[in-house]
Amino acid sequence: MSGLAPLTARELKKWYRNPVFLLTGLIQPFFWLALFGSAIDISKFLGGGAATSAAAGVIFQGASNYITFILGGILVITSLFTAMFSGVNIIFDRRLGPMGRFLTSPIRRSSIVFSKILSAMVRILVQVVILIAAAFVIPNGLVLEHGFSLLAGFVLVVTVILVALIFSSIFSVIAVRLKDMNTIFGIVNLVNLPLLFMSYAMFPPDIMASWLADAAKYNPVSWAAESIRTVVINGTVISSQVANVEWWMGSLAILAAGLVLLTYFVAEKEIRD
Amino acid sequence: MPVIIKTENLSKIYGGKIKALEDLNIEIEEGEVYGLLGPNGAGKSTTINLLTTRITPTSGTALVGGFDIKKHSMDVRKVIGVVPQDLTTDEDLTGYENLMMVARFYDVPKNLANERIATLLRLVDLEEAASRYVKQYSGGMRKRLELIVGLVHDPKILFLDEPTLGLDVQTRTQMWEYVRDIQKKLNVTIILTSHYLEEVDALANRISIIDHGKILITGTPEGLKESLKGDIVQLTFKNQEDAETMKKFPEATEARDFGPNIVRVTVRNSDEVLPVLIKYVSENNLTIMRMTVQKPSLDEVFLQYTGRDIRQEDAGDVRKMMMNMRRMRR
Numbered sequence A: 001m002s003g004l005a006p007l008t009a010r011e012l013k014k015w016y017r018n019p020v021f022l023l024t025g026l027i028q029p030f031f032w033l034a035l036f037g038s039a040i041d042i043s044k045f046l047g048g049g050a051a052t053s054a055a056a057g058v059i060f061q062g063a064s065n066y067i068t069f070i071l072g073g074i075l076v077i078t079s080l081f082t083a084m085f086s087g088v089n090i091i092f093d094r095r096l097g098p099m100g101r102f103l104t105s106p107i108r109r110s111s112i113v114f115s116k117i118l119s120a121m122v123r124i125l126v127q128v129v130i131l132i133a134a135a136f137v138i139p140n141g142l143v144l145e146h147g148f149s150l151l152a153g154f155v156l157v158v159t160v161i162l163v164a165l166i167f168s169s170i171f172s173v174i175a176v177r178l179k180d181m182n183t184i185f186g187i188v189n190l191v192n193l194p195l196l197f198m199s200y201a202m203f204p205p206d207i208m209a210s211w212l213a214d215a216a217k218y219n220p221v222s223w224a225a226e227s228i229r230t231v232v233i234n235g236t237v238i239s240s241q242v243a244n245v246e247w248w249m250g251s252l253a254i255l256a257a258g259l260v261l262l263t264y265f266v267a268e269k270e271i272r273d
Numbered sequence B: 001m002p003v004i005i006k007t008e009n010l011s012k013i014y015g016g017k018i019k020a021l022e023d024l025n026i027e028i029e030e031g032e033v034y035g036l037l038g039p040n041g042a043g044k045s046t047t048i049n050l051l052t053t054r055i056t057p058t059s060g061t062a063l064v065g066g067f068d069i070k071k072h073s074m075d076v077r078k079v080i081g082v083v084p085q086d087l088t089t090d091e092d093l094t095g096y097e098n099l100m101m102v103a104r105f106y107d108v109p110k111n112l113a114n115e116r117i118a119t120l121l122r123l124v125d126l127e128e129a130a131s132r133y134v135k136q137y138s139g140g141m142r143k144r145l146e147l148i149v150g151l152v153h154d155p156k157i158l159f160l161d162e163p164t165l166g167l168d169v170q171t172r173t174q175m176w177e178y179v180r181d182i183q184k185k186l187n188v189t190i191i192l193t194s195h196y197l198e199e200v201d202a203l204a205n206r207i208s209i210i211d212h213g214k215i216l217i218t219g220t221p222e223g224l225k226e227s228l229k230g231d232i233v234q235l236t237f238k239n240q241e242d243a244e245t246m247k248k249f250p251e252a253t254e255a256r257d258f259g260p261n262i263v264r265v266t267v268r269n270s271d272e273v274l275p276v277l278i279k280y281v282s283e284n285n286l287t288i289m290r291m292t293v294q295k296p297s298l299d300e301v302f303l304q305y306t307g308r309d310i311r312q313e314d315a316g317d318v319r320k321m322m323m324n325m326r327r328m329r330r
């Protein structure tokens, strides 16, 4: 009687039946990809004489265009946003009534939160597939110069899932005891931009202000973006990157495990009327 | 009949000072329809929320279906059905999906769940609407759906917190029929709260009057009416002196103040006593400004025990009701 399956089914139904939800969830990252992806024209750096050209090649880690460089970042950001909003979604169950039913049913209280986390993961994976497809389609889009190995696919999917777990957990824990919608969305708005811009999701560290680049080093969003970026650009985990990828993904995994545990205990104890 | 709910000094204090419920001690027997009658803020929802394990008591405890609400809340949840005061169904799902989801909370096998859902939908005339989204339901339909959501797992005990709050009079009487039907056909013990006297009078076979977190009296509707010991004559006089004289009326079985210059006199049979009362008034030169005679009713019982007219509460209730209606329409 955990209730996890019926609650997750409910979340997914609400998602795929709501066209607005579905469209904004897909259109928004697509815009990002198209607009941000075109913001920097790497070829302008590459065409500017041998010295600049070599420098740009290093800065952008050998990506043949900016979309190829930024795709990892966009995937992580999409995952981050979807996860955040599904985490705080619990407030709507409180506001609109279903929570009253859940609290008097013989289900695990953590299932209420984990159903949101699980459904966020499904949604994010769908978004990822569509985004990658879109990245291929748009002009001057994604170039997989070195192919894409099974290992690369594994790194990409697992990283995205870890990001989903980390951020939906954090925001579930925040939302569990909060009853005021404004407070919650205030917090979301407060943290999403710093999380995004204090990371390597959009720009390579070498062109960032050094204090920002230093701060971004500790941001899980950077770890995830860099993991995906290296496999997208190189087609697999190249030998010079093995240690980095292990470190990034290991850190993400430990963080995710800790947060999921925390979420479990907080939800079991703290979901109350 | 065996006792199915027993509370022991059950209390809930909010924020260290709001005594929402104080030392509740009640016993409810299997098969009863027990009504908790009280004005807004009396502690009815608090009682229901405690017994259904939605909130935990500050002190005291209760046994529900044989299980302690504090130590074995999961077991309690398995044997109870709840229709809380506020709506709980998900507007983005259909009526059927809401019912099925809740059935799965209790691990009811799919075939059995479908059978039960069909029976319940028929019981409240929602077969047609079952495949529609709940957001398209009217207020009354939504309340009917709420009524059966709490029954998909065939509970032994059903809690109804203000089941007709915010409904118009016609829909309310219709709801009463549904509740009676449920009680008869499904053989559940029902605990019902209401601030409508007619409602508990129509449905409950035992009533407690609750106010300020305390039970004032418990009994059958008939017993409570009888406890008034006759009809009540309420008189408003020109001055307190006259009122005091009236309290000495020899035919009164009871006489007490009920506000400035107001006296309530209980008499055995108003039809016979009224002429005597009129004579007493003129002999003593009393000036009556206003006079009403009340045959025993739950209104009078309520007035007698709480010192307030429950209907006065309805004015403050309008805002809450409107809010509820708005929510239901959305």
Ligand SMILES: Nc1ncnc2c1ncn2[C@@H]1O[C@H](COP(=O)(O)OP(=O)(O)O)[C@@H](O)[C@H]1O
Binding pocket: B014, B015, B018, B019, B020, B038, B039, B040, B041, B042, B043, B044, B045, B046, B047
């Ligand atoms: N969560 C809460 N926090 C603080 N006070 C509450 C809370 N819930 C109810 N109360 C107070 O407890 C009292 C009883 O409320 P309630 O049980 O809802 O009354 P009823 O259902 O009879 O209208 C009221 O004074 C109400 O304001």
Ligand SMILES: [Mg+2]
Binding pocket: B044, B045, B046, B085, B161, B162
């Ligand atoms: Mg109430």
